[in-house]
Amino acid sequence: MSQPKIVVLGAGYGGLTTVAKLQKKLGVNDAHITLVNKHDYHYESTWLHEVAAGTLHHDRGRMKITDLINSAKVNFVQDTVTAIKPDEKKVELTNGVLEYDYLVVALGFEAATFGIPGLLENAFTIGSINQSRLIRQHIEYQFAKYNNESVQKQERLNIVVGGGGFTGIEFLGELANRVPELCEEYDIDRSKVRLINVEAMDTIMPGFDPELIEYAMNSLEARGVEFKLGAFLKECRPDGITIEQNGVREDIPTLTTVWAAGVRANHLVEESSLEDNRGKVEVDANLRAPSHKDVFVVGDCALIWNKEIDRPYPPTAQIAMQEAEICAHNLIALIKGGELEEFEFINRGTVCSLGEKDAMGSIFGGKKLFGWSASVMKKVIDNRALFKIGGVGLVLKKGKFNIFG
Amino acid sequence: MSQPKIVVLGAGYGGLTTVAKLQKKLGVNDAHITLVNKHDYHYESTWLHEVAAGTLHHDRGRMKITDLINSAKVNFVQDTVTAIKPDEKKVELTNGVLEYDYLVVALGFEAATFGIPGLLENAFTIGSINQSRLIRQHIEYQFAKYNNESVQKQERLNIVVGGGGFTGIEFLGELANRVPELCEEYDIDRSKVRLINVEAMDTIMPGFDPELIEYAMNSLEARGVEFKLGAFLKECRPDGITIEQNGVREDIPTLTTVWAAGVRANHLVEESSLEDNRGKVEVDANLRAPSHKDVFVVGDCALIWNKEIDRPYPPTAQIAMQEAEICAHNLIALIKGGELEEFEFINRGTVCSLGEKDAMGSIFGGKKLFGWSASVMKKVIDNRALFKIGGVGLVLKKGKFNIFG
Numbered sequence: 001m002s003q004p005k006i007v008v009l010g011a012g013y014g015g016l017t018t019v020a021k022l023q024k025k026l027g028v029n030d031a032h033i034t035l036v037n038k039h040d041y042h043y044e045s046t047w048l049h050e051v052a053a054g055t056l057h058h059d060r061g062r063m064k065i066t067d068l069i070n071s072a073k074v075n076f077v078q079d080t081v082t083a084i085k086p087d088e089k090k091v092e093l094t095n096g097v098l099e100y101d102y103l104v105v106a107l108g109f110e111a112a113t114f115g116i117p118g119l120l121e122n123a124f125t126i127g128s129i130n131q132s133r134l135i136r137q138h139i140e141y142q143f144a145k146y147n148n149e150s151v152q153k154q155e156r157l158n159i160v161v162g163g164g165g166f167t168g169i170e171f172l173g174e175l176a177n178r179v180p181e182l183c184e185e186y187d188i189d190r191s192k193v194r195l196i197n198v199e200a201m202d203t204i205m206p207g208f209d210p211e212l213i214e215y216a217m218n219s220l221e222a223r224g225v226e227f228k229l230g231a232f233l234k235e236c237r238p239d240g241i242t243i244e245q246n247g248v249r250e251d252i253p254t255l256t257t258v259w260a261a262g263v264r265a266n267h268l269v270e271e272s273s274l275e276d277n278r279g280k281v282e283v284d285a286n287l288r289a290p291s292h293k294d295v296f297v298v299g300d301c302a303l304i305w306n307k308e309i310d311r312p313y314p315p316t317a318q319i320a321m322q323e324a325e326i327c328a329h330n331l332i333a334l335i336k337g338g339e340l341e342e343f344e345f346i347n348r349g350t351v352c353s354l355g356e357k358d359a360m361g362s363i364f365g366g367k368k369l370f371g372w373s374a375s376v377m378k379k380v381i382d383n384r385a386l387f388k389i390g391g392v393g394l395v396l397k398k399g400k401f402n403i404f405g
Numbered sequence: 406m407s408q409p410k411i412v413v414l415g416a417g418y419g420g421l422t423t424v425a426k427l428q429k430k431l432g433v434n435d436a437h438i439t440l441v442n443k444h445d446y447h448y449e450s451t452w453l454h455e456v457a458a459g460t461l462h463h464d465r466g467r468m469k470i471t472d473l474i475n476s477a478k479v480n481f482v483q484d485t486v487t488a489i490k491p492d493e494k495k496v497e498l499t500n501g502v503l504e505y506d507y508l509v510v511a512l513g514f515e516a517a518t519f520g521i522p523g524l525l526e527n528a529f530t531i532g533s534i535n536q537s538r539l540i541r542q543h544i545e546y547q548f549a550k551y552n553n554e555s556v557q558k559q560e561r562l563n564i565v566v567g568g569g570g571f572t573g574i575e576f577l578g579e580l581a582n583r584v585p586e587l588c589e590e591y592d593i594d595r596s597k598v599r600l601i602n603v604e605a606m607d608t609i610m611p612g613f614d615p616e617l618i619e620y621a622m623n624s625l626e627a628r629g630v631e632f633k634l635g636a637f638l639k640e641c642r643p644d645g646i647t648i649e650q651n652g653v654r655e656d657i658p659t660l661t662t663v664w665a666a667g668v669r670a671n672h673l674v675e676e677s678s679l680e681d682n683r684g685k686v687e688v689d690a691n692l693r694a695p696s697h698k699d700v701f702v703v704g705d706c707a708l709i710w711n712k713e714i715d716r717p718y719p720p721t722a723q724i725a726m727q728e729a730e731i732c733a734h735n736l737i738a739l740i741k742g743g744e745l746e747e748f749e750f751i752n753r754g755t756v757c758s759l760g761e762k763d764a765m766g767s768i769f770g771g772k773k774l775f776g777w778s779a780s781v782m783k784k785v786i787d788n789r790a791l792f793k794i795g796g797v798g799l800v801l802k803k804g805k806f807n808i809f810g
Contacts, residue, residue, distance in 0.1 A: 130552045133591070137542070137549035144542035147535045186538070 003032045004335055007091060007100040009081050011037035011065050012045060013317045014299030015106030016389050017324035018331075023073045025332050033074045034098060036091070040065055040078050043129050044385065045108070046317045049167055051132035052258070053174030054140065054182075055356065058129045060398060068390050081107065084272035086292040102294050102331055105274075105281070106324070107266035109300040109315060111259055118236040119162075123259040126167055135258060142255055143186040155239055155253035157193045162233055163261025164197055164204030166316075166352060169216060171260060172197055173354035176223035195225045196252060198243055200261070202230045205352065212352075212360045215370050219354045233261075263315060265301040277303050285342040287327050296331070298323040304343065319345055321388050351378040356402075408437045409740055412496060412505040414486050416442035416470050417450060418722045419704030420511030421794050422729035423736075428478045430737050438479045439503060441496070445470055445483050448534050449790065450513070451722045454572055456537035457663070458579030459545065459587075460761065463534050465803060473795050486512065489677035491697040507699050507736055510679075510686070511729070512671035514705040514720060516664060523641040528664040531572055540663060547660055548591040560644055560658035562598045567638055568666025569602055569609030571721075571757060574621060576665060577602055578759035581628035600630045601657060603648055605666070607635045610757065617757075617765045620775050624759045638666075668720060670706040682708050690747040692732050701736070703728040709748065724750055726793050756783040761807075 006022065008015045019035050026033070043062040050056035065076055079093040084105065091098045111125035124135045142156035159175065161168045175195055183190045197204070197220075204227065205213050217227060231245035240253040270279040275291040280303035282290070287302065289295040299320035306313045313319050326343045333340050351361030351374050359374035369377055379400040386394045411427065413420045424440050431438070448467040455461035470481055484498040489510065496503045516530035529540045547561035564580065566573045580600055588595045602609070602625075609632065610618050622632060636650035645658040675684040680696040685708035687695070692707065694700040704725035711718045718724050731748045738745050756766030756779050764779035774782055784805040791799045 130592075134549045134553050137546045141542045141546045144539045148539050187535075 003029065004101040005099060006031050006033045006102045006104070006331060007098050008033070008035045008104040008106060009084070009091065010106035010108055010299070011035060011039075011042045012106060012108045012299060012320070013385065013389075014108075014320040014324045014327075015104060016042050016065075016068065017321045018104050018106065018296075018298065018328045019069060019074055020389055021325060021328035022331060023070045025328070026073065026335070028073055031331075031335055034077055034100075035065070035069060035074055036077045036079055036081060036093065036098065037065060038078070038080045039129075040076075041129075042068060042389065044382070045127075046385070047382065048126045048129070048132045049171035049260075050174050051129065052124075052126045052135040053171060053178045054136040055174045055178050058133050062129055063390065063394065063398065068394070081268060084268055084274065086289070086295050087273055089294065100294075102334065103296065104327060104331075105269065105289075105295060105297045105301050106299045106320075107268060107301055109263040110266055112262035112264040113259065114262060116233055116236065119233070119257075119259060122236045122238050123162065123257040125259050126171060135256075139256055140182060140185075143182045143188060146188055147186060153253075153255075154192075155255050157188070158196065158252060158254040158256070159194070160196045160198060160241055160252060160254045160257045162198050162257060162259045164199030164201065164227070164229070165261065166205070168197060168199070168258075168260035169204055169220070170353045171258065172220055172225050173358065174356075176220060176225055177355045179224070190224070193224070196228060196254075197225060198228045198231050198233055198241075200230070200232050204229070208352075209362065209368060212362065212368060212370070215360045216352065216354055219358050219360075223355075263300065269297075269301050283343075286330050286340045287323055287343050288330075296327045298327050304345070306345070313345060316350075317385055318348060318350075321385065322346065349377075351381060353378050408434065409506040410504060411436050411438045411507045411509070411736060412503050413438070413440045413509040413511060414489070414496065415511035415513055415704070416440060416447045417511060417513045417704060417725070418790065418794070419513075419725040419729045419732075420509065421447050421470075421473065422726045423509050423511065423703065423733045424474060424479055425794055426730060426733035427736060428475045430733070431478065431740070433478055436736075436740055439482055439505075440470070440474060440479055441482045441484055441486060441498065441503070442470060443483070443485045444534075445481075446534075447473060447794065449787070450532075451790070452787065453531045453534070453537045454576035454665075455579050456534065457529075457531045457540040458576060458583045459541040460579045460583050463538050467534055468795065468799065468803065473799070486673060489673055489679065491694070491700050492678055494699070505699075507739065508701065509732060509736075510674065510694075510700060510702045510706050511704045511725075512673060512706055514668040515671055517667035517669040518664065519667060521638055521641065524638070524662075524664060527641045527643050528567065528662040530664050531576060540661075544661055545587060545590075548587045548593060551593055552591060558658075558660075559597075560660050562593070563601065563657060563659040563661070564599070565601045565603060565646055565657060565659045565662045567603050567662060567664045569604030569606070569632070569634070570666065571610070573602060573604070573663075573665035574609055574625070575758045576663065577625055577630050578763065579761075581625055581630055582760045584629070595629070598629070601633060601659075602630060603633045603636050603638055603646070605635070605637050609634070613757075614767060614773060617767065617773060617775070620765045621757065621759055624763050624765075628760075668705065674702075674706050688748075691735050691745045692728055692748050693735075701732045703732050709750070711750070718750060721755075722790055723753060723755075726790065727751065754782075756786055758783050 041062040047061040051058045079095050083092040113119040146156045161172055179193050231243045234244050235242040236257050242251050265280045270276050274281050274289050281297040282303040283297050284290055287296050300315040304313050326341050330340045349363030351359050353359045359378045360370050361374050362368050383395050383399040446467040452466040456463045484500050488497040518524040551561045584598050636648045639649050640647040641662050647656050670685045675681050679686050679694050686702040687708040688702050689695055692701050705720040709718050731746050735745045754768030756764050758764045764783045765775050766779050767773050788800050788804040
C-alpha cells in the first residue's frame with residue numbers, strides 16, 4: 001500500500017509547527033512528508049523588527065531547518081514555490097514539480113501597499129531576514145554618510161515608520177533604543193534624529209486597552225518618537241513622503257520609510273484556483289479549503305472569522321501555531337483514522353514590546369501588564385514559540401533570558 | 406615681558422608630537438601655546454585602513470585631544486583652518502583669527518587624484534575617521550543589498566583598490582580577512598566577491614626588497630586578491646572603472662573604488678604665500694619655511710630631500726614624528742636660547758601589515774621580517790607611536806597587544 005504524500009509549503013510558524021507535530025505522531029511508514037521552503041532556515045518573523053533596528057543579530061532569530069526536522073520522516077526541499085495547482089494536485093517550484101495527496105499552504109504574508117504611489121518602489125518592509133538586515137544597514141549607512149557631506153542632509157536622519165500597529169510600534173521601541181548608539185558611533189547629536197510614526201487611525205494599537213495605548217505612547221515619546229495620528233500617507237518618494245493630516249498636506253524629507261501598516265497573504269494563494277476572500281482562503285472549521293478538501297491552509301494565508309466581533313482574526317504567530325496543531329491533528333486523522341477537530345482560537349493574551357526593557361499587553365482573561373513584567377512575559381511568549389518548533393533544545397540555544405538586562 | 410605665541414595647526418602625528426614635547430620642556434610662563442584642530446580628537450591615521458575595512462573600531466584609534474594635552478600649558482581650539490597668512494603672522498579659522506610669533510604647520514595630507522576623470526566624485530579615500538567608517542559601512546551595505554534584488558549585481562561584490570603602495574596593500578590585507586565575515590553575515594559565497602588591486606607600476610610596494618614583495622603578493626593572492634599591475638586607471642564612474650593594461654582597455658563593474666594611490670599636502674599650503682614645491686614647503690635644515698623663518702612645517706606638508714637616492718622622503722608617520730621632535734627642540738631654543746638642531750632622518754625600518762596576523766618589512770639595518778614576527782613588530786611600531794603622543798598611559802589604553810590573536 002502506497003504512503004500518502006503530504007506536502008507542506010513554508011517553514012514559518014504555521015508550516016514548521018505542523019511538521020513538528022506530524023513527525024512526532026506519525027511513523028516512518030505512515031506518510032511521505034515533504035517540507036518546501038525558499039531558504040534553508042526558519043526565522044522568527046515576530047523578531048524581525050529587532051533585526052531591522054539592529055538590536056538583535058539575525059542569527060539569533062533563525063535556525064537551520066535540517067536541525068529542526070527528523071530527516072528519517074521529513075524530506076526537506078529548498079526551493080521557491082511558483083504556483084499552486086490544486087485541480088491537478090500539484091505544486092510548481094522553480095526547479096521542479098511536487099505531487100501531493102494532502103497539501104498544507106503556510107506561505108505567510110507579504111506587504112500590502114494599498115496602491116499608495118511610490119510605496120512599493122521606495123519603502124522598506126520588515127518581511128524577511130534579507131529585508132530586515134538591509135533596513136539595519138540602510139539606516140546605519142545614512143548615519144555614516146551624514147558627517148561626510150559639506151551640506152548635511154536632514155533626510156538621512158529622519159526615519160519614518162508607516163503604521164501604528166504591532167510591527168510598527170515594536171520596531172519604534174527598538175529604534176528608540178538603537179538611535180542613541182548610532183549617534184555615538186557616528187558623532188551625531190541625538191536631537192538631530194527624528195523618529196516619526198505615521199498612522200491613519202486616530203490611535204496606535206487599535207483594539208488595545210486605552211490605558212495600555214497611553215503607556216506605549218508615553219514610553220516612546222519619552223525616547224523621542226513623534227506620532228502623526230489620523231495622518232494618511234499620500235506618496236512615498238526616494239527622498240521623502242507626503243502625508244495628509246486634518247486636511248493639511250505636509251512633506252517630510254526622509255531616505256528611510258519603513259512600511260509596517262499592512263500585510264496580505266502570499267500572492268500565490270490569490271493566483272491559484274483556491275477560492276479566496278481578499279487574497280486569503282476562508283477555511284472551513286477543519287482548516288481546509290472549501291473548494292479543495294485535500295488542501296489545508298494555516299497562518300497568514302487563512303481567513304477565520306471571529307464571530308464575537310464579526311471580523312476576521314488578525315494574522316499572528318499565536319493563531320498560526322494553534323491552527324498548525326489542529327491541521328496536523330486532522331491530517332493524522334485522515335491518514336490513520338479518527339475524528340477531525342474543529343479549530344477554535346484560544347486567546348492567550350498579547351504583549352507588545354517597546355524595546356529591550358519595556359512592553360505592555362494583556363494576558364489570560366484581560367489582566368494588563370506594563371513595563372518590566374510585560375517585557376518578561378514577552379520573552380516567555382517568544383521562548384514558547386521556540387519550544388513549539390524545536391523543543392527545549394531550541395529554547396536553550398536561541399531563547400531570550402536576559403530579563404534583568 | 407610678553408610670552409611668545411606658538412600656534413600649532415593640526416593634531417596629527419606631527420602637530421601632537423610637537424605639542425607633547427613643548428609642554429614637557431616649557432614652563433607655564435615660557436610661551437603661550439595654542440593647538441588648532443578640526444575635530445576634538447586625534448586619530449592614528451596609519452590605522453585608518455583597518456577602520457575602513459571594518460577590522461578595527463575607530464574608537465580604538467582615536468583619542469580626545471584634551472586627554473593628551475596639559476591644559477595649564479596648551480590652549481586647544483577646535484576649529485577649521487581656512488587660510489594661512491604668513492606675511493601678516495596670522496591664521497584664519499572658520500570662527501576667528503589667531504596671531505602668532507611662531508607657527509607650526511602640521512596639516513597633513515589629502516588625496517591626490519591626478520585629474521583622473523570621475524575619481525574625485527566617485528571614489529572613496531582613506532583620509533579621516535569619517536571617511537573610513539563610511540567606507541566600512543558602504544561595503545557592508547552593498548553586501549546587505551545583494552540578496553535583496555531579483556537580479557543580483559556583481560558590481561556590489563567587486564571592490565577595487567587603486568594603488569599598490571603602503572595604504573592600498575595594508576587595506577587589502579584587512580579586507581581579505583574581513584570579506585569572509587561579511588559573506589557569512591549576508592549569506593553570500595566567498596567565491597563571488599572580487600578584491601582587485603590596480604597599480605600603475607609593474608610591482609606593488611616599490612622600493613621594497615623583491616623577496617618581501619613576493620611574500621606580500623602570495624599572502625594576499627592566497628586570500629583571493631587579484632593584482633592588476635602596470636594597469637592605469639583611466640576613468641572612475643559611479644558603477645565601474647576603466648583600466649588600461651598592456652594597451653588593452655578593460656571595464657570593471659564596481660560600486661566601491663577606494664583610491665589609495667596618491668596623497669598631496671593639505672591645499673592650504675599651496676594657497677598660502679609660503680614658497681612651495683609641488684604643494685609642499687621645502688623646509689630648511691631646521692624645518693623652517695625658507696621664505697618665513699618663523700614658520701615651521703612638519704609631516705606631510707614638508708618636503709625634505711633624501712640625498713642618498715636624490716628623491717624626497719615619502720610622507721610617513723615615522724618621519725613626521727622625528728621632524729616634530731626637532732621642530733619642538735628648535736622652538737624651545739628660539740624662546741629660551743640654545744642651538745638650533747638640523748633634521749636628519751633615522752630609518753628605523755618599515756613594516757607593512759597584511760592583516761591581523763601577517764606582515765612583512767625590514768628593520769634596523771635591513772633585516773627582513775615575515776609573517777608573525779613582522780606582525781608583532783608592526784604592533785610594536787603602532788604602540789611606539791602612541792607612546793610618543795600620550796606616554797605609557799595611552800599605550801595601555803589603546804595599544805595593540807593581541808600578538809597571539
